[in-house]
Amino acid sequence: MSRPELRVDTERFRSNIRAVRDRIAPSALMIVLKDDAYGHGLRWAVEAARGMGVDWYGAYDVRSGVEARRVLGDAGRIFAWATSTDDEVDEALRARIDLGVGSAEYLSRITALAARRGVRARIHLKIDTGLHRNGLLPAEWERTIAEVRAGEAAEHLELVGIWSHLAEASDDEDDEAQTLFLDAVRVAEQSGATPEALHLTASAASWWRPELRGSVSRIGAFCYGVRSADGPDLAGVAPVAELTATVVDIVDGDAVVGIGAFDGIPSTLAGARVGTPAGARELLRIDAATSVVEGWPGMRIGDSVWMFGAGDHGESSATTLAERIDTVGEEILTRLTARIRRVSTP
Incomplete structure (x- = not known):
């Protein structure tokens, strides 16, 4: 995994x-x-x-x-x-x-x-x-x-x-x-x-x-790129970070991805929209080490899922996710555990 x-x-x-x-x-x-x-x-x-x-x-x-x-x-x-x-x-x-x-x-x-x-x-x-x-x-x-x-x-x-x-x-x-x-x-x-x-x-x-x-x-x-909770988008400012996870299994037509509550994802975020190669899908459930995402046509083990980011794949931003659970975007980011690899792009 x-x-x-x-x-x-x-x-x-x-x-x-x-x-x-x-x-x-x-x-x-x-x-x-x-x-x-x-x-x-x-x-x-x-x-x-x-x-x-x-x-x-x-x-x-x-x-x-x-x-x-x-x-x-x-x-x-x-x-x-x-x-x-x-x-x-x-x-x-x-x-x-x-x-x-x-x-x-x-x-x-x-x-x-x-x-x-x-x-x-x-x-x-x-x-x-x-x-x-x-x-x-x-x-x-x-x-x-x-x-x-x-x-x-x-x-x-x-x-x-x-x-x-x-x-x-x-x-x-x-x-x-x-x-x-x-x-x-x-x-x-x-x-x-x-x-x-x-x-x-x-x-x-x-x-x-x-x-x-x-x-x-x-x-x-x-x-x-983290705007204020319930605040407007900011001109010229966009989320810097995106959180991705990999499809590790397919069960009953839905994607099981390798990230869960133990990685710092609040279980109360179930129901949010995440990004997939086919666009936005619902995050159905968050378990301890994995999560379940609504399936899409042609999905395969190894596909990427975007838990949050700039919306390039239909996903929510960290702040949008935070607003679902009445908190701020930085809390979504700062609670992520060390198991999540940090990767920077030029």
């Missing part, structure tokens, strides 16, 4: 990056790499983005940032925003990774570790603009900025960014979040230089709300 494959199209990825950059300019693209580049493969994504001249990489955690640094060498800026252990912070300092800071406690640890190593830690300070996903409260912002400026004077810190997350629940709430964000930037400017990286928006807000963009926009899903 041949293994299923997640095939990632490098040229389509490059095309998506071009479309995203054109859309958000003059804001700089920070391509997000969390969850192994949304299941596509971090090393592949970094190599392709580097070839496109991308300067900013959002690694989420230090481990991913270090892996990205191995690929980038001395080039590029890497931002890891997950609160990390002292050992991870030390590793980030050695790898010249910018750190996202959302609490006074984390700031103190980073400052102490940078002082011990005799280096400047590059930090992006996070203001809580209402989502309450980490971040300094507005009431503690001015005091914390003073601490950061003191750390800069002692040559332990360098404030290179101010950032936050949007809830994206409504335009009004996002407008209020931007007001809090800009207030935080003004407070920082009163005591020193404006940080180079001001970033508030992720994929959806970066695309649809140009007035909210800062000097940098953090974009992950859209670069990989």
Whole structure:
């Protein structure tokens, strides 16, 4: 039984990056790499983005940032925003990774570790603009900025960014979040230089709300061709990955394919449309190691079935599948197991 494959199209990825950059300019693209580049493969994504001249990489955690640094060498800026252990912070300092800071406690640890190593830690300070996903409260912002400026004077810190997350629940709430964000930037400017990286928006807000963009926009899903759940298709953006499996048996006129729930395919996706050499067919059942697909004329063992992709064979996209089970496209991609071979095309 041949293994299923997640095939990632490098040229389509490059095309998506071009479309995203054109859309958000003059804001700089920070391509997000969390969850192994949304299941596509971090090393592949970094190599392709580097070839496109991308300067900013959002690694989420230090481990991913270090892996990205191995690929980038001395080039590029890497931002890891997950609160990390002292050992991870030390590793980030050695790898010249910018750190996202959302609490006074984390700031103190980073400052102490940078002082011990005799280096400047590059930090992006996070203001809580209402989502309450980490971040300094507005009431503690001015005091914390003073601490950061003191750390800069002692040559332990360098404030290179101010950032936050949007809830994206409504335009009004996002407008209020931007007001809090800009207030935080003004407070920082009163005591020193404006940080180079001001970033508030992720994929959806970066695309649809140009007035909210800062000097940098953090974009992950859209670069990989994963649109927002229940959102419209994006001009110039298409799914980068397609998941294929092989027909391993034919039973009662239907195709048994070599992929199942143990590979990360939710059993609740039964009833979705998948691609075959004869076009779209229904995914009838998902078992542990195999799935059953509605048969087609002339089918043979060894035929390919497209579980999701760009729709070239009648299949659904990862996001369309996700909408069937009330989730987002990246969950379909990131839950795929290591048994699925990752293959990149030029």
